[in-house]
Amino acid sequence: MFSRGWFLPIAAALGFSFLYAPIVSLVIFSFNESSLVTVWSGFSTKWYGALFNDPQLLGAAWLSLQIAALSATIALVLGTLAAVALVRFRRFRGRTLFSGMVSAPLVMPDVITGLSLLLLFVAMEGLLGWPQGRGMLTIVIAHATFCTAYVCVVVQSRLSDFDRSLEEAAMDLGASPVRTFFDVTLPIIAPALISGWLLGFTLSLDDLVIASFVSGPGSSTLPMVIFSKVRLGVSPDVNALATIIVGIVALGVLAATLIQLRSKPKKARA
Template sequence: MKQSSTFRLSVLVFGFAFLYIPILSLIVYSFNKSRLVTVWGGFSTQWYGRLLDNDQILDAAWLSLKIAAINATGAVILGTLAGLALARFGKFRGRTLLSGMTTAPLVMPEVITGLSLLMLFVVMEAMFGWPAGRGVTTVTIAHMTLTLAYVTVIVQSRLSTLDDSLEEAAMDLGARPSKIFFVITLPIIAPALISGWLLSFTISLDDLVIASFVSGPGSSTLPMVIFSKVRMGVSPDINALASIIVLLVTIGVITAGIFLARQEKRRQRDMQMAAAAK
């Protein structure tokens, strides 16, 4: 028994070390004075200053953040509607088609997705004149197509475990379906919506393959710019940029975790009060 516990602890430590030691090394070397990223030349913050003077990286970062925010918001709205239809409307004509279309991007290779979307945009431009060329609009639509599937699965899973008695009680009291959704259903599934938004934001911010297919001149996202620079050799300002992104992601995850924990405690407290009232 003791040997089994030691083995599992060793595997756990090795797994976390394998994941996080490279990230920690990257952060440490972002403060390296030397231009060579693998040779420590002393402590310095000069690369953070040079990063702020690099307009190409800053413009690409701002573009990626804007696309990711729009994509995450749109994916949450559409994914919530799709998840609600699949979880609550039972069997209806086209359910299988809707389920397959919303979950296909989960198993489809990104190369195929990017190529098919590129062909779609080319045909649409030839037939309707929109979208005019490839740029921010096409990248946002492509990312929304991908992340919509993740939000749909998350929301559908949350709705399938939701207690219907709360909504039924509200309907018995005369509440309209729209009011039931916004007052009862939406607050309950809010943690799932937040998780879907953060996941969509992260996937969009990290995507390289699909964006490479559907982007055009002047719409290079941050992963595209970093990939083009890394092919020429890793520079210390890229380490500085990666460290900033890690910091922002860590803050976002901790904030979301605290919010979700508070929401869960509030939900359990309300359930205990309701049980006590009975």
């Protein structure tokens, strides 16, 4: 096997350095004194200060956080229901179409999703008078739609590998399916729900293309503001912002991993 040789470890090490080197250099240069992003001229935190004095950036960040929280929550409900249907209901009419609709947004190119939703919103506004104009609401709807697919995948995998006899026991003892779901199923799949929500949250926070299509005047999300800055070239305050985001995400993923690792021994005991 290769594993006894040198090839695999070296390939993996190179791969991981490829993944991390640009991020590490970005973090380092965010503390650079000079506005020339690539020449080191001394340690400084002034770009972080500049960040917190930029009302446009702060406003966009706040909007993005709200959108992310809302759409992740909607997606959590819809995605969990979809996962329950796909895993627990073996056969139902339109199952193939349903599973296709749930998973297609995962791979659908963003430009198509964005354009199609925008055209829908415009057509709906013409026909029904709703949604009036575009802004936070339309972005939330768009994000919830693709995040549902991600939540569904995460919850589905958790649902399909847990012991069904627990649910059957609850039902034998007279619990209704709804009661069983809330008392037995939900606590067991809770870690998956948390990671599904976090996944939806970060994906929404990250989206540039779809939001650009469905947002309206005055509702620029954080990635839209970043993109307009970055398009003009490298800017040191974006480095500082990126460092903060990387830091938060690293902490979040670490927390989620710990939660999942903790919940594993429990499963083994049960």
